[in-house]
Amino acid sequence: MTSGVVRTAYSARAAEYISLFDSISSTHPVDRELVLSWARGLSGKVIDAGCGPGQWTAFLHSGGVAIQGVDLVPEFIETAKQNCREAQFAVGSIEQLPTPDHSLAGILAWYSLIHTPPAGISQVLDEFSRCLKPGGSLLIGFFDGPAGESFPHAVTPAYFWSVEEMSARLQDAGFAVIGTHSRADPGVRPHAAIIAQRLITPSRVG
Numbered sequence: 566m567t568s569g570v571v572r573t574a575y576s577a578r579a580a581e582y583i584s585l586f587d588s589i590s591s592t593h594p595v596d597r598e599l600v601l602s603w604a605r606g607l608s609g610k611v612i613d614a615g616c617g618p619g620q621w622t623a624f625l626h627s628g629g630v631a632i633q634g635v636d637l638v639p640e641f642i643e644t645a646k647q648n649c650r651e652a653q654f655a656v657g658s659i660e661q662l663p664t665p666d667h668s669l670a671g672i673l674a675w676y677s678l679i680h681t682p683p684a685g686i687s688q689v690l691d692e693f694s695r696c697l698k699p700g701g702s703l704l705i706g707f708f709d710g711p712a713g714e715s716f717p718h719a720v721t722p723a724y725f726w727s728v729e730e731m732s733a734r735l736q737d738a739g740f741a742v743i744g745t746h747s748r749a750d751p752g753v754r755p756h757a758a759i760i761a762q763r764l765i766t767p768s769r770v771g
């Protein structure tokens with residue numbers, strides 16, 4: 566239900582979103598450095614979960630990373646395929662990624678959990694845990710703020726997370742938090758990112 570609302574909202578504004586964000590130059594240089602160095606440290610396939618128009622997927626592909634982009638919105642996947650013909654892309658949901666159990670070295674979830682209602686976040690983290698190899702790595706980017714508080718994002722309502730609360734949810738889903746990053750630039754919502762490693766024997770999921 567929520568996924569349907571998110572898909573419809575992004576589809577309706579897809580052309581506008583693509584014109585603003587389909588180039589990696591729209592991203593912060595510090596984030597590019599973080600995401601690239603994270604991905605280059607992985608060995609195996611990575612999924613860009615909620616890839617939008619695929620700017621991060623293309624960037625990491627050109628950096629030598631074996632990556633597939635997955636997003637709910639067909640217009641984004643079509644644009645992503647045109648912009649980066651060599652990388653793999655698929656229409657799909659972060660709640661049910663198109664990948665076997667324990668097959669991935671990494672998952673990038675860059676601002677793609679922001680529309681998931683707080684009550685649904687653990688289900689998505691469990692799905693990421695299912696997909697990652699033991700020792701695999703997850704990198705999440707999100708808006709830093711009071712955990713679970715909704716705000717009127719330009720496309721469809723979104724939710725803040727605090728580093729502390731997201732870290733707690735990650736630990737519940739079988740991850741160890743490896744590193745956190747926060748930034749508050751003038752005129753934009755505060756940003757945070759967390760790198761977390763899937764434990765060999767997660768407590769809640771197998």
Ligand SMILES: C[S@@+](CC[C@H](N)C(=O)[O-])C[C@H]1O[C@@H](n2cnc3c(N)ncnc32)[C@H](O)[C@@H]1O
Pocket residue numbers: 568571572575586614615616617618621635636637638641657658659660674675676677678679680681
């Ligand atoms: C704020 S955009 C971020 C897109 C891209 N990661 C970026 O950094 O520009 C949020 C993206 O998450 C996707 N998304 C949200 N919920 C999703 C879900 N349940 N499954 C797949 N994609 C989802 C949306 O379609 C949208 O492309």
